[in-house]
Amino acid sequence: MERPEIPLPQLHAFVVLAEELHFGHAAARLGIAQPPLSQQIRRLEDRVGHALFTRAPGRVALTPAGNELLPAARRALTDLADGLAAARAVGSGRAGSLRIGFAASLALTVLPGLLRTFRDRSPDVHLDIREMTTAPQIAALHDKTIDIGLLREPPSDETGLCFRTVLSEPFVAVLPSTHPLAGQRTVRLAQLAESPFVLLPRAVGPTLYDQIVGLCTTAGFTPRIVQHAVEWQTVCALVETGLGVSLAPAGIRRIRLRGVAFRRIEPGTARTRVAVAWREDDHNPLVTRLLATVGQDCPPDESR
Template identity: 85%
Template sequence: MERPELPLPQLHAFVVLAEELHFGHAAVRLGIAQPPLSQQIRRLEDKVGHALFSREPGRIALTPAGHELLPAARRALTDLADGLAAARAVGSGRAGRLRIGFAASLALTVLPGLLRTFRERFPDVHLDIREMTTAPQIAALHDKTIDIGLLREPSTDDETELSFKTVLAEPFVAVLPSGHPLATQRTVRLAQLADSPFVLLPRTAGPQLHDQITNLCIAAGFTPRVAQHAVEWQTVCALVEVGLGVSLAPAGIRRIRLKGVAFRRIEPDTVRTQIAVAWRKNDHTPLVASFLAAISQDQPDRPP
């Protein structure tokens, strides 16, 4: 079916005249003279093939054909205005869909503050939040299935294609069963954990963080004896609680409240785990730029 070409200026002129039912008043609203307005209406009537207005001395009125066209003309103008507004919002980074991967432990530190700041500045952006450990986030960024990654200890091997911005540096703490002899101390020397079994994240979940924890132990004179692996820190703490081992974790993990788990400062306390925002270097979309601009103004909550 052939679609008739109805220029928007003609539809606009028709709607305004239908509302005013007076050529002079309609011309003033449109900011044009009466003759051009009459020409626009005539051209539209030629397209329709029927008169849209009845013209009598001193008054005009909509014909049945005009009454039928009016709702569709209004919808067309409204839809176009809405479409233009939406396109401008997406083009400026004020609307659209942003896919964000995040490491679960970040929900205990920077994630709430970062998302709150962004939502306050860009309430019309739909956030697609996906919980992922560091290695899957890196893969998802390369595969373009997420736009932003919030992760721990990014690898320098990825810096050719990805950009990283550190948003927080956290110290490590010892995670102990509450009945562990060292739980009575305020600070634990790492060497004191040499004989304890460990519960750690598998290296595949976050190679850099896993190696960082292992190297901390090696620097203290021992290699951790891993008794159990767990992908999430909540699970690590639960396994420590039941006595399967001890662990080293970012300080923000202390916000996981388990009665049977004690968190203690460690010595030496010189190493920090980095929390970073990651994005593709060649991704210049407005939404990514908006997110980076928003978080640059945020002051992340520090772990207790």
């Protein structure tokens, strides 16, 4: 059987009259005249197929059909009010869900302050945080499986995406504490020419990988890479075992491993960029709200 569609104004009029049990009082509460109220109730009764009220001079009462309808009518009006409030909250960026991809090393620098500030300002927003390296983040942004990316060295020719730098870091040498150069305050890159290297695979961060290899090339050698690891924490752990050395963003110094030494490098002019990324055509107000937060709680420059 086809269910009759009942206009919400009729339900609203019905609920108010059921609460007031007086046409004059109900009409005043609704801000309308009594005849339009009576018409609304008659139309609703026609849709239901039964009288909802008994009417007598100076007395109005709910019929059994009216008593049955009243809880459902109240739920419908409450659900609508809740839905409108939720829609307004999402539309204004005060609620909803935001999917954020981040490079693991940024949990040591940018990410904690950013999330703390955003959650303080938008406590009703659900954050879906996903650990991803740079290349997967770029793909996920295009596929619309994340809304925001926090990554290192974004590509310069990526159409459809926007990037904003939030942090610039120099590089440091990552050495086993037993390495002959670990006792120096500063390491010249050329001094690492004979050491084996542990690096991220190029596939997970092509721009950063090429930048590191380029630094070595400028210093007069091609790094002899003996092991790859997807995350910087793993790179440092492998360096600690004595497997090799590495070059890493300075923020990696926050990884505390007893057997690893982090040293400044010379020349120290090269820097790596941390950026926030989003889709150019994304008009999600939550993205706009997070972008307004970016940069306000980034860690200090890591050059010291």
